[in-house]
Amino acid sequence: MDRFFVQRMKTKWGSCSSARRSIRLNSELAKKPRECLEYLVVHEMVHLLEPTHNHRFTAFMDQFMPNWQFYREILKCILQVSLRQLTWQAVVLVAQDSGLTITNDLFRR
Numbered sequence: 001m002d003r004f005f006v007q008r009m010k011t012k013w014g015s016c017s018s019a020r021r022s023i024r025l026n027s028e029l030a031k032k033p034r035e036c037l038e039y040l041v042v043h044e045m046v047h048l049l050e051p052t053h054n055h056r057f058t059a060f061m062d063q064f065m066p067n068w069q070f071y072r073e074i075l076k077c078i079l080q081v082s083l084r085q086l087t088w089q090a091v092v093l094v095a096q097d098s099g100l101t102i103t104n105d106l107f108r109r
Helices: 027-031 034-049 055-064 068-084 088-097
Strands: 003-007 014-017 022-026
Touching: 014 034, 022 027, 022 034, 027 034, 034 055, 034 068, 055 068
Parallel strands: 003 022
Antiparallel strands: 014 022
């Protein structure tokens, strides 16, 4: 990776340009659980190895972060709530609909 950017992004948590070997992360991730930031960094770095979300990409994700799908679901819940500008109680309800349980430190399946 040659370049790393943090910026405000309206519709994405992150992006990767394998041609430019650069990664961009949404500055809002700083307000999310640390594990979600780790997931996004791993996700975007895997794109440097595999640009598409195919079987090879999934295999790399499984190798580098075995519980990556769990954190992807957490970010989906948070995104649904923030797009609707709902309260933390709404995060709990959206998470429960996805089969997640919220604890003091994070979400649990």
